[in-house]
Amino acid sequence: ENRVIFAVGPFQGTGLPGDAKFCISTKSPLTETYANTMAGANWGPTFKRTGYDVLIVEGKADTPVYLWIHDEAAEIREARKFWGMDTYEVVEVLKEDVGERRASVLTIGPAGEKLVAMASVVADSHSFAGRCGVGAVIGAKNLKAVVVHGTKHPPVANPDRFEALRKESRQKTLTLGKGMRDYGTPDIEDYHSRGNIPIKYWAGDSFEEGAKNLGQPVYNEVLQGKAWPCLHCTVGCHRHIKVTEPEKYACEGVGPEYEAVALLGMTNLVSDLKAVAKANEYCNRLGIDVISAGATVGFAIECYERGLITKEDTNGMELRWGDGDLLIELVKQIGLREGFGAFFAEGNLEAARKIGKGTEEIVMQVRGLDFPGHDPRLSWSMAPNYATCTRGACHCKGLPGDVEFGLYTVPELGFPEKTEFFDAQGKTYLAVKCQDFSTLLNSLSLCMFMVNCGMTLTDILNSFNAITGLNWSIEQLIKVGERSFNLQRLINIRDGKGGEYDTLPKRVFEPATSGFRKGKTPPFDALMNEYYELRGWDKRTGIPKKEKLIELGISD
Template sequence: MENNFLLRVNLTTGSVEKESIPKELIKNFLGGSGLASKYLYDEVPPAVEPYSPENKVIFAVGPFQGYPVPGGAKWSVVSKSPLTKTFAVTTAGAEWGVHFGKTGYQLLIIEGKAEKPVYLYIGDEKASLEDGSNLWGKDALKTADKIRDNHSDKNLSVASIGPAGEKGVGIACIVADKHSFAGRCGIGAVLGSKNLKAIAVKGNREMEYHDEEGFKKLNKELFLMLSDSAKEGYRPHGTALDLMGCEQVGDLPIKYWTEAEWPEGAEKIGAPNFTKEVNAKPWPCKFCPVGCHHHVDFEYEGERIIGAGAEYESLGMLGSNCLVDDVKAVSKANELCNRLGIDTISAGSFVGFTMEAFEKGLISETDLGGRAANWGDGKFLLEMVMEIGNKEGFGARFSRGIKPAAEEIGKEALDLIVEVKNLDFPAHDPRSYFSLAINYATGTRGACHLRGYSHVGEGGAMLLPEMGHDQVPERFSMEKKAWIAKTYQDLAALHDSLVICIFIPIHGMNLTEVAKILNLIKGTDYSPKDLMEIGERIVNLQRQINIKDGISKKDDVLPKKMFQPSRSGFRKNQVPEPFNETLEEYYKLRGWDSEGVPLPETLAKWGL
């Protein structure tokens, strides 16, 4: 069957309706975040208040969901962010995308606001709003269990929010099947503002292939290759594998972006120590030959912790960023974030900022409720995570993001924060990968390493020969970095629209093979270049949403710390300069004017 339908759920009226998606839109935007961005652009007015009923949340899958494509369990969700007040996108995996794809829908548009807590159930033949009163207040993981019990179906796929989403914590995430997290931009809080606690999906439809035999043959070869590629890397350790390497090249956030070296600490919280201490075992998403997600089972302070383990970003932001080298304390903080339903990246950023502000005397023990906020204090880390997620105590100051919190403290605090457009940096440093400076500054959702993985292209983990990028460039130079930032943003937009996990291409499934798989499924004739053009169209569309929300060059900036070099280590004396000239070069490559606004001819080129 063709899954060219969307499901529109109006929480105000309780209506649930099926609509067709025009074929032209699928041709131009594929699916996933690209297609969802188009609906967001068309249906949500500029500068809408993110928590108002006028804002919408659009869940999306693409042409790969429902098929056993490696890494094809991913799904995207877009909305307007309570943090950035503009375009928001985030992705997750587990099984939700597969099930939603098999219902026959590509999009789920949530609009309005329910009078009381509800959850949405979507099956092959029916979709219904169910009473969610007894779920309200439950953590995100228990919510999934309870809904599965309600339907007597332990295999039901559930995307849920935790207490943070209910309470309007701006970094609230959406938790898929208890082990994958649509983490960034606070879309979980937008769902909470609509009184929507969860979306449960069970799809069973048979999928149609253009060339099923051809697909199966190529897909099997790819699975074997990818499985072999990951078997001694991410499969045994997850992304914790990268902790020590990232520290060695000055990429890891250390002491809230003020230090460049922490080898002993990185060894304690990274693999293989991580793997051993928290008993980490692979917990792959559906159809994943890589298996980066891990299940952990360990004791901390007399409590047994079982569930989704910390990944690189969480270990970096909650660990090295706060100088906490107790891997079990960091893993416990990760577990709290999972249950509360908050983004581990921003949560770690808030704690690191608090520690630095305390060290510099900008906040006192009195401000902190009679406590100190010392670097490396695992107990303080755990207390702060609870406060942030529950919107209590000092942690409540961060409910609108780091910038409003710093503004309350004062100008000196504003000089400390590390964000773009009020979205905290993820755990990769632009002073180590210069292309990230441009990528973060121009990211359509704020500072992000996944809506443009330029560091992966710059460092050689994933070259792109189809686009002429077949050599690792000079590292500490801005030469070619505008092009890399642009190209890998386009690539990310493509991947988020197919939808496919980044770790699949990184482990060896190149763009040519991605195009072949798509064509075998759908009977299309896309070349790698065609697909990259779709990615570029999508980035321009998302930028247009930013522009209409009031974003411009004034917002495409980096925090002060990124121009303060380290005095030692791998990136000693290095900063991403000349930044302004490279930003201008990026705008020109994009066909944007000197203020970062797409030119009329650029919009016309992409049919926008």
């Protein structure tokens, strides 16, 4: 019954920097409402070149299968011999099975097969559609992978104009993306100094040892990190790493990005970068979200420390902060749905309900989705952003906090420069506009890091118009994001996950006792009142008002 929708937009296959992205949408086993997750590598442009824009999968195969899609042809193929393989090893054997080395492979791992609610989907063993447990939905359909290869060229209405714009965007992002190309995303020193990283499952204020050992430039030196770009990408945020010793941490492939370093390492007070890299590899190979996996380990340790669970529950394991080997073992158990880790297979909120004793109040989540590594106690725009995000606590559905850090601006939407921390003025407007903007980027399937590296909303609009032959304005384009966000909100309401879920965990309102954000918490009620007003939603129920829906063209 639960459909899984794989989709690309107008940019895929055109060579525009950032066009490697694609979207997967369904209903999440973690949040029981709207889910959307994105990945890159080669799959999006390759799928577009098969002649399709959308793939919808529904029902369930009697036995494991995979899909082979090529130049407007689609085959359902037997996959029993591939069931149980991890997301790295299955890529090459599936390419051999279809007889096409240039094929792109999107697959689930053992976690998806075992219906672990935080299961991810992996593109070419390189990029990860991690959030919302979409891999579990695909696994429930007995679908192991979608393999694609195409030779078609997507139509472009004004090819000369687009080619000039493509070259301009390529040069701009190549120049401004050098820092990310050299160091990737795990450059955590500034975040740590401002108190923006989850430490000790959001209960700590500082972890100097972790900040020193887990970030750049140590990262590249210890893990031999090198840029590993997605198709057509000028930035190359992913890292290819290699660890040879100690043997227990040996790994090679895509390395931990910021969210993995933050949630696997800093959250659990693990400062050994090689241990974090090994835990990250298990997440990747087994196919589980690094954010929820790291959060689960932290939540489990806190429950153990408080006496809410005991050694009898953990099968004799002692859960300790700062234990890299424990981190690896728990990640492995969660992904394989084995041992103590199986207790968390339905997600942290469900585990808390089983533990009882008020444990639900500890879980750092919104609508059942674990917090990513960005603190709303520092960036107050993130408070209404997390509370209202349609897929649960999320940094990809609007990252206004990075505007507060000065990492990007969008002058066309009214925020041309960095904003100040701990000043509520304009933070709700920032949250609303960033949500609409990021939802637009999801609809277009364009990587957000292109914006961080210099691509403007005007650049995006010009490329969109050149490809489609339309003559849209900025207002028309951003309206797509607003309309889509409101439609998602209506889905939340339909699923019983509306205004009553626009809340944040109690810990968000516990101020730091030291450091940059000492004594600070967001003025949440005031921010939310302003948010509903700006959105055109009823302040009592959180439901979009009729006149807002009519304005957006979704009155039916």
